[in-house]
Amino acid sequence: MSDAQFDAALDLLRRLNPTTLQENLNNLIELQPNLAQDLLSSVDVPLSIQKDPADSNREYLCCDYNRDIDSFRSPWSNTYFPELSPNDVQDSPFPSAPLRKLEILTNDSFDVYRDLYYEGGISSVYLWDVNEEDFDGHDFAGVVLFKKNQSDHSNWDSIHVFEVTMSPSSSDVFNYRVTTTIILHLDQTKNNQDSHMMLSGNLTRQTEKDIAVDMSRPLDVIFTSHVSNLGSLIEDIESQMRNLLETVYFEKTRDIFHQTKNTAVASSAEEANKDAHAEVIKGLQSL
């Protein structure tokens, strides 16, 4: 695979109908199988849902970051479902014990956030170690996921992939870098199905922020600081993205539609012509 092929594939997926993203992704992989790994790890598709039988079938979200073979790790019981063979599990990725503690805390906090903002839906957070040694409160990475289906006709997926790294200039300052993709689908069928309307797609933004963390405090306090910093950052990003989505979906696309068809503007031009015509007549009469 060449970079040019990968870039061309990403360009295509940015252009093709976003509602058939998964199908187009599969088709591109059929055309060029050696693009598979890079495409699957860099293209965000709507999140799928899995149940955790070890935690009263509580639902969790699945993406490439919690996948191993064809199974997905649950943030609730830290187990892969469908269950992997003992041999496979030995090689499966898990966060180190201290990072798993942070993962539990982060899931708990974002579950409260989910309830307050989404009033329903599902959230899941997955963390992974970025160093060889076990996590000690310093660098780590992860993904925060939200999904809300209102009906078959409206669906929201938030995917925040982040990295937390200690600033090179100060050991008490961390750089939080977040790449956010929100996939939003809305559709409507009217009048005995003879008319339909659909707004669908995704927007992506990158954000980063340096925030201080007092590293002299005990590890559980450091953990809380990381979750708070990440929490308020993602809360801000989602608020901005929600505004952006509202603008693009309901104002921008509507404006563009009216740049192809616009009875109001075209007719007001006609009105203006009539007015001008009336002015001319008035002018003539006053002569």
Added chain:
Amino acid sequence: MSSSKFEEVVNKIVSDSPPGELREIYDDLIKITSENSKNTILDAIENYNIQNCIPIDVNGKSIIVSKYNKEGAKFFDPINSVIFSVNHLERKGLDIEPYEFTHPSLEKEQLQDLHDKLQKYLLLNFSGDVSFAVYPILEETNKISIIIVSTKYNPKNFWNGYWRSCYVYDLETKELSGSISTQVHYYEDGNVSFQSGKDISQFDIGDVVSAIKGIETSFEDELDRSFFELNEKQFKALRRRLPVTRSKINWGSAIGSYRLGKNAAEGK
């Protein structure tokens, strides 16, 4: 991959493309596959242009290609009296030759009359780059097709818009049937698609142009209402702007108190 599977995949990708971006789709597909797939992709683009009634630049005139004006490998236009081949990738007419309109029951004047009325309507109701056509239907001599395409392509600002309405009018039964299809693609730091359409079937239509005007004006009004409804109802129900508390979250070790508060309120 078998050649029939390959064709199927290329066709699917091309048919999923927004109307203003076929050149880029072609370049991407060549890069991903190879120059060897050129003919397969071009065939798919030809089908695409015909199905989507894409306007072709024929000596500076914008002429729509469709299944109705296809004659062998060429396309004809009775109003402009030309018949031509098409470079479907460049959307340009080639081998342009004069074309004499002959029809068992229709006079050219009838088409011209409808064409002129349509033009008046389009001038006042469409804001994009407008192309339109009135073509007789060769197999059914009592029917004519009416096609309207309005586009606004703005790749510099990462958006493209497209309107197509396509009707068949039966001169004997006075039945008008067809469909409206519209698309907007917005792809700055993302990929957002707006698509809408409507099927139409009306009877006892004497004045075709004023019937079309009525249909398309109410479609446009209905769309404006749908944009408003989707925002007010579906979008707002997905995620709140702020929590019920009307303030941002107090993150930290006390975050659990939100849950306690909620449970208390719900009497748990």
